[in-house]
Amino acid sequence: MDLYQLLRQDHLKAKRLFERLGEVAEAATKTRERLFQELKQELERHTELEEKHFYPALERHDEARELVGESLEEHDEIGLLIDALDQAEQEGGDWAMRLAELQEEVEFHIDEEETELFPQAQELLAASEAEAIAQAIARDKAAAKEK
Ligand SMILES: [Fe+2]
Ligand SMILES: [Fe+2]
Numbered sequence: 096m097d098l099y100q101l102l103r104q105d106h107l108k109a110k111r112l113f114e115r116l117g118e119v120a121e122a123a124t125k126t127r128e129r130l131f132q133e134l135k136q137e138l139e140r141h142t143e144l145e146e147k148h149f150y151p152a153l154e155r156h157d158e159a160r161e162l163v164g165e166s167l168e169e170h171d172e173i174g175l176l177i178d179a180l181d182q183a184e185q186e187g188g189d190w191a192m193r194l195a196e197l198q199e200e201v202e203f204h205i206d207e208e209e210t211e212l213f214p215q216a217q218e219l220l221a222a223s224e225a226e227a228i229a230q231a232i233a234r235d236k237a238a239a240k241e242k
Contacts, residue, residue, distance in 0.1 A: 098229035099213045102149070105141045106205045112137060113198045127190075135177050138201065140239065142170040148231045153212075156219045162212050169204040176200055 112134040119127045150166065153159040176197040183189050216225070 096226070096229045096233060098149070098225040098232075099217065101229050101232060102141075102145070102213070103209065105137070106209065109134065109137055109141070109201060109205070113194075113201070116194060117198075131180065135181065138173060138177060140236070142173065144232045144235055146170065147235070148228045149216075152220060152224060152228055153216055159212075159215055159219055162207075162215060166204070166208065166212060169200065169207070173197070173200055173204065 112130060116127065116130050116134065119130065146167070150163050154163050176193065180190070180193045180197055183193050220228075
């Protein structure tokens with residue numbers, strides 16, 4: 096299993112969820128809530144798995160430390176925006192604007208990972224190490240599904 100392909104699959108899934116959320120009418124509250132909860136779970140799980148398995152391996156290399164630091168900050172920002180959106184959902188305000196903010200932040204982060212962080216990781220991590228990380232991520236994902 097290819098690590099970068101695995102992570103890109105998650106990115107694509109998040110992008111598709113944003114697209115579907117954008118198509119849902121304001122009035123379709125239940126569908127919107129369901130899609131948002133799916134997106135939230137997806138993003139939280141993805142960032143958590145990257146932080147647990149992928150980023151620490153990269154951080155061992157000095158060259159990667161700056162980019163990993165930026166990525167961690169972006170994960171935090173994404174987490175805050177998700178929480179704000181969850182709150183807005185409950186209160187019924189500002190939803191579309193907050194969704195657009197989250198989408199922008201997530202797409203920026205995904206783009207940065209795919210165009211800067213992944214290429215750097217491909218240079219720094221041995222193929223066997225990347226493979227082991229991919230397996231650890233897949234294992235955690237499978238375990239989470241069983242719950
Ligand atoms: Fe990330
Ligand atoms: Fe990612």
